[in-house]
Amino acid sequence: MSQFAINLLFVGASFALYIGIAIWARAGSTKEFYVAGGGVHPVTNGMATAADWMSAASFISMAGLIAAGGYASSTYLMGWTGGFVLLAMLLAPYLRKFGKFTVPDFVGDRFYSSEARLVAVICLITASVTYVIGQMTGAGVAFSRFLEISNTAGIWIAAAVVFLYAVFGGMKGITYTQVAQYVVLIVAYTIPAVFISLQLTGNPIPPLGLFSTHVESGLPLLQTLDQVVRELGFQDYTADVDNKLNMVLFTLSLMIGTAGLPHVIIRFFTVPKVADARWSAGWALVFIAMLYLTAPAVASMARLNLYTTIYPEGPTEPALAYEDRPEWIRTWEDTGLIRYEDKNEDGRIQLYNDSPEFAPTAAERGWEGNELTVNSDILVLANPEIANLPPWVIGLIAAGGIAAALSTAAGLLLAISSAISHDLIKKTLKPDISEKGEMLAARISMAGAILLATYLGLNPPGFAAQVVALAFGIAAASIFPVLMMGIFSTRMNKYGAVSGMLAGLLSTLFYIFTFLGFFFIPGTNLLANIPENWLFGISPLSFGAVGALINFAVAFAVSSVTKPPPVEIQELVESVRYPKGAGQAVDH
Amino acid sequence: MTDEKSQAALYWKANVRLIFGCLFVWALVSFGFAILLRPLLSSIPIGGTDLGFWFAQQGSILSFIALIFFYAWRMNRLDKKFGLDE
Structure with a gap:
């Protein structure tokens, strides 16, 4: 059987499973559509949250970014897990006690204002759409490789599949499908990692393999990797970073962004009790950690494997001849995600860091520039091929990557559609809409969101994980602070909340657009996106944390000079703090 | 009524104190050990690199997981103590 047929078989079988579950658990009412009727066990919910959470960015891109950045990219690991601590302690239990469907619902009721609800809807949609773009880019990469088509066609197919899948499901279908997707994606991620860890270190557990001895050289794996990359002009893999402020702020942005992402918060409305919301956050992190502890091992091992493929005799010896390149380089060249240009016309592949500091050494070796461009996003997908693993492992990775992208895209689209149909249409514009009409509006807004995300996915501002990181910045600056103040401050009023959200969202968007172009349209940026231009060395990806501070500061300042919220609102805040009597997530 | 109110205030105070403690550890392991304090830990080797990298x-x-379960466990005890468990 050809590799193409095996890929189709694995992807097809996993799809049949998800669709089967989605039909079996079809949502009948709006309540089931949004929150699965509030009856999901914490462990099940944790697993579904993990699938929801781990997106194409985690599955496909993250290891690639860590491989490229080494220690500096640890921000992704800490940022995307640390947020669950905030979620478990600062938001989830109280929002569960509050017992409504959506994030704008809480904001609207707590701040007794439809303006606040509207601004929350805008913040939510901005963050979610940016996030869906990242999923589309990631799913596009996966489809293009495994169906052997162009990247553009891959993105269109991804859009069609997400549409069919999300529009018919709703939350209940999604919860159980996501449990299945979690299993598929974690198995797909772990199996190749175990093989590779065994090959390189003899240790079958990848996170332990990362800190073990490299069998071939007899030195610790990380030390070997440091040596190899140094000889090719790159910075040491484990090297410390100079700009610590930026690293701290980037990590913090990802953390509070995680806690502020609407599709993750919604998850905690589906557990039966307040105490379950806390446990559920813990379980979610356990399931997430299974992948996040494996990812850094995959990253370092794949990077080492890449260089041993290109330099079979070691980095100071002649590189691999282009004629002898392995099959995986040929297939990835077809997608355009690996490119080769024989700059010194010696018929060999020189892969190294084209920096001015390394230029003399490169000239000495007769190299005239880096000849192989490898897109970071392909690393995890190409990993089994680089390590010569059997074809079924590659098929499994295909299914896993697509599961990751689909589960997150579906969860996000649900958050977007509920914000539009429930918060915007039912609560603001047309309160007398029927339940049927509301479901229809939800599905139409999903379709609109998919189209927009597909368009932007075709013209993306960066790698999947970086686009996603921007979404976190936006969520961090707008949604997290307003939720936290709504719970922890009885004095916070609607004026403070609205002006805080607007200040956080607009300042963050402005900073991001200044460097990446307005609405990410290339060429419209005011300043080049280079560290010299950044304010205090803070990158656009890290600005979310600053935006959140601005949000808090503006909200407290405005709130302190305007009149306090009504007594019944202060009592509402008191009541969400105590777990008793949470009841079901209620309709109203 | 006032008694119930003061009980509730005590419960909330205990919760906030617990959150502060947990978030201190949260910040220490991530922003502290892993980023800002990494140079101080560079003398402790682990698998070809240093403790900060680990x-x-x-x-x-791993610390985050432990923190959430610790918090959930302590809050359950607190809920019981104040008769707020369901």
Whole structure:
């Protein structure tokens, strides 16, 4: 059987499973559509949250970014897990006690204002759409490789599949499908990692393999990797970073962004009790950690494997001849995600860091520039091929990557559609809409969101994980602070909340657009996106944390000079703090 | 009524104190050990690199899990103590 047929078989079988579950658990009412009727066990919910959470960015891109950045990219690991601590302690239990469907619902009721609800809807949609773009880019990469088509066609197919899948499901279908997707994606991620860890270190557990001895050289794996990359002009893999402020702020942005992402918060409305919301956050992190502890091992091992493929005799010896390149380089060249240009016309592949500091050494070796461009996003997908693993492992990775992208895209689209149909249409514009009409509006807004995300996915501002990181910045600056103040401050009023959200969202968007172009349209940026231009060395990806501070500061300042919220609102805040009597997530 | 109110205030105070403690550890392992304090930990070798690198890529994640379960466990006890468990 050809590799193409095996890929189709694995992807097809996993799809049949998800669709089967989605039909079996079809949502009948709006309540089931949004929150699965509030009856999901914490462990099940944790697993579904993990699938929801781990997106194409985690599955496909993250290891690639860590491989490229080494220690500096640890921000992704800490940022995307640390947020669950905030979620478990600062938001989830109280929002569960509050017992409504959506994030704008809480904001609207707590701040007794439809303006606040509207601004929350805008913040939510901005963050979610940016996030869906990242999923589309990631799913596009996966489809293009495994169906052997162009990247553009891959993105269109991804859009069609997400549409069919999300529009018919709703939350209940999604919860159980996501449990299945979690299993598929974690198995797909772990199996190749175990093989590779065994090959390189003899240790079958990848996170332990990362800190073990490299069998071939007899030195610790990380030390070997440091040596190899140094000889090719790159910075040491484990090297410390100079700009610590930026690293701290980037990590913090990802953390509070995680806690502020609407599709993750919604998850905690589906557990039966307040105490379950806390446990559920813990379980979610356990399931997430299974992948996040494996990812850094995959990253370092794949990077080492890449260089041993290109330099079979070691980095100071002649590189691999282009004629002898392995099959995986040929297939990835077809997608355009690996490119080769024989700059010194010696018929060999020189892969190294084209920096001015390394230029003399490169000239000495007769190299005239880096000849192989490898897109970071392909690393995890190409990993089994680089390590010569059997074809079924590659098929499994295909299914896993697509599961990751689909589960997150579906969860996000649900958050977007509920914000539009429930918060915007039912609560603001047309309160007398029927339940049927509301479901229809939800599905139409999903379709609109998919189209927009597909368009932007075709013209993306960066790698999947970086686009996603921007979404976190936006969520961090707008949604997290307003939720936290709504719970922890009885004095916070609607004026403070609205002006805080607007200040956080607009300042963050402005900073991001200044460097990446307005609405990410290339060429419209005011300043080049280079560290010299950044304010205090803070990158656009890290600005979310600053935006959140601005949000808090503006909200407290405005709130302190305007009149306090009504007594019944202060009592509402008191009541969400105590777990008793949470009841079901209620309709109203 | 006032008694119930003061009980509730005590419960909330205990919760906030617990959150502060947990978030201190949260910040210490991630922003501290893994980033800002990494140079101080560079003399402690682990698998070809230093302890700060381990915290950045594994230790912080493991600590986060422990923190959430610790918090959930302590809050359950607190809920029971105040008769707020369901």
